[in-house]
Amino acid sequence: MSTNARIGIENADGSITTSYHHWDGYPAGLGFNLAKNWNDPELLAGAIALGDASHWADTIGEQIEFDQFPRSDAYYAQNVYYNRDRSESWEHTKPIVYKTFEVFEKSFLRNTPCGEEYAYILRLDGTWTQIAVYAKEVKHDAATSIYEAKAAMQRMIEEDAA
Secondary structure, X not given: OOOXXXXXXXXXXXXXXXEEEOOOOOHHHHHHHHXXXXXXXXXXXXXXXXXXXXXXXXXXXXXXXOOOOOOXXXXXXXXEEHHHHHOOOHHHHOOEEEOOHHHHHHHHHXXXXXXXXXXXXXXXXXXEEEEEOOOOEEEOOOHHHHHHHHHHHHHHHHHHHO
């Protein structure tokens, strides 16, 4: 089972460019990765421009064999895209652009494009906004709560291991 998410960036004209992300989209997973590694707007825009992805790591990476099993370390060390790495149709995997953040928020909370549970948007002021669909919750300047979610998950893992 996967936790799907949508990653986005607010553009200078106020529009929001987004792409789908399939695995580990919860705040302690993808949210933490984005808050830690993807704060550079140019880098993030370049990653989103490659379209929908299976998963993101901390680098865009190069084309890789999507369906290679067992998965190589390289597969997990970089972003893996459906069009670039699996040759899926660009028409079905290209980024979606929304006219404004308000349009994106309303649309996302009402009807997510791919059944996503979370969205993370890097805003023009450099902060992350997190939207949780099922909780109907929008958190602006969400980095602190994302880091707290990661710390809570780490504590649970350590307790289970003890």
